[in-house]
Amino acid sequence: MxxxxxxxxxxxxxxxxxxxxxxxxxxxxxxxxxxxxxxxxxENKKLDKVISIRMTHSEYETLIQKQEKYPLKLSTYIRNILFEKELKINEFQTDEILLQFGNNFKKITNLLRNREWNVFENKKEILAKIETTVDLIHHYLYSKIQKNE
Known part of the structure; x- marks a missing residue:
């Protein structure tokens, strides 16, 4: 055993x-x-080359004023302008806000579909209007994406 x-x-x-x-x-x-x-x-493209330029005070001020519109460093802004890259940084902020609105509207519709909200007489009308606004938001965003492609 x-x-x-x-x-x-x-x-x-x-x-x-x-x-x-x-x-x-x-x-x-x-x-x-x-x-x-x-x-x-x-491959990490290192920025290892340095170019120094001279400019007048007024040129520098106008450059700083143009650069302040975008959340970029001055060197990045100059590099983008030099190589003619498009500056589309603030373009998607409105899209993000619209997406947040759409999400909030969907949450509201889910709350209204709950049984506790049967008190409202015009609940179906409210739901229909919310759904149309959400559809309009989505159609706008998708049409914008298709235009960019």
């Missing part, structure tokens, strides 16, 4: 030990694969 228990315990311990060793080998294998290759690392 004791021999069977001891033999069973030893077999169970060796199986657990083998499983642990196999798991460690697997980890080492994938760690080595990661060192050897895998996904290509992204």
């Amino acid at each position: 004791e021999n069977d228990f001891l033999q069973e315990f030893i077999n169970q311990a060796t199986q657990e030990n083998e499983a642990k060793i196999a798991q460690e080998k697997r980890k080492k294998h994938f760690r080595e694969l990661g060192r050897k290759g895998g996904l290509k690392t992204k």
